[in-house]
């Protein structure tokens with residue numbers, strides 16, 4: 209195993225001076241055991257706590273036992289150790305994708321709740337090779353990246369995934385563990401001869417050299433506004449156009465494939481137009497293109513109300529995080545409520561483009577008082593402790609690689 213490479217990845221991405229815990233996704237398997245041990249060693253050198261998280265997908269009769277064993281092992285190694293369970297209904301089709309999403313959501317939620325900004329995962333060079341082999345068979349699995357924002361939203365807000373073992377071969381990690389007298393569990397799903405993953409795994413030549421890491425994407429040019437809009441140049445890279453649609457719409461799935469290519473081609477053509485895609489409204493002007501929430505989504509069930517109890521935190525429409533104050537608060541779309549706003553906000557609203565207005569967030573107290581704090585002006589007279597944070601801009605920065613380490617200095 210090339211230990212120096214792993215340490216270099218941890219040094220490059222993690223903040224040695226932070227006091228926040230480092231979260232590790234620990235399945236109990238060999239890859240994530242090696243990851244947990246290496247993370248604990250790095251964290252000890254820098255006086256940082258480690259939180260080990262194990263998800264019980266509740267798909268196998270013995271899963272509770274494996275989870276207990278993993279939790280015990282992580283605690284014995286010196287980590288704070290938690291078990292998380294996927295208790296929701298299990299779909300009849302697409303089970304592995306649903307399990308993956310549930311796992312990412314549980315891990316990100318627990319990491320964030322503990323104050324961790326980074327969640328380490330034990331993907332190896334073999335995972336990259338397997339993903340490449342599966343893509344060659346027609347699968348759409350993506351290439352795991354060394355550093356990426358959590359793929360789940362809004363649970364994954366402010367959480368980044370770090371995969372420092374991507375350059376290591378699985379066999380080397382296991383030999384290293386064996387030398388240290390370590391034992392581990394292996395997920396039987398990986399051995400299921402029928403699964404595409406297992407076929408890809410078996411087909412890997414033992415001596416295959418891991419492909420080099422994908423190049424970092426070029427940095428985007430952009431402007432954001434406090435209302436949740438993003439403006440890019442018309443010749444922005446397709447990946448940045450997709451990220452702008454995703455973040456402005458507050459959804460979890462960016463536009464891809466042909467629909468994205470069509471939008472990019474229209475932008476390159478220089479034509480002035482307005483379009484909607486994947487929950488975003490796109491306004492293309494002479495030199496720039498603006499991305500905002502498509503207010504028409506309310507007709508399709510989007511932009512629904514969010515009711516929060518006193519002190520509760522929630523995310524409305526994937527774009528705004530709200531922390532209720534001393535009383536309950538309901539968050540809803542501005543559509544139809546403009547006349548109820550305080551006078552300074554009604555005035556500020558006049559300079560907002562009419563298409564952007566209906567999808568702005570309005571906070572309502574049980575007393576009937578309403579406010580749209582992103583327009584500035586007064587906080588609630590009845591509850592000054594309520595807080596709102598626009599997520600769009602930070603999410604776009606994270607999605608386009610502008611935040612590439614734990615703390616940006």
Ligand SMILES: Nc1ncnc2c1ncn2[C@@H]1O[C@H](COP(=O)(O)OP(=O)(O)OP(=O)(O)O)[C@@H](O)[C@H]1O
Nearest residue numbers: 233234235239240261262263264308328329330331
């Ligand atoms: N049950 C689990 N609990 C906690 N962490 C897990 C669990 N399963 C996987 N992980 C984490 O994810 C890493 C990758 O695991 P695995 O290869 O099984 O997932 P995957 O389905 O390929 O992941 P992804 O689809 O996210 O790329 C593990 O090394 C570990 O860090």
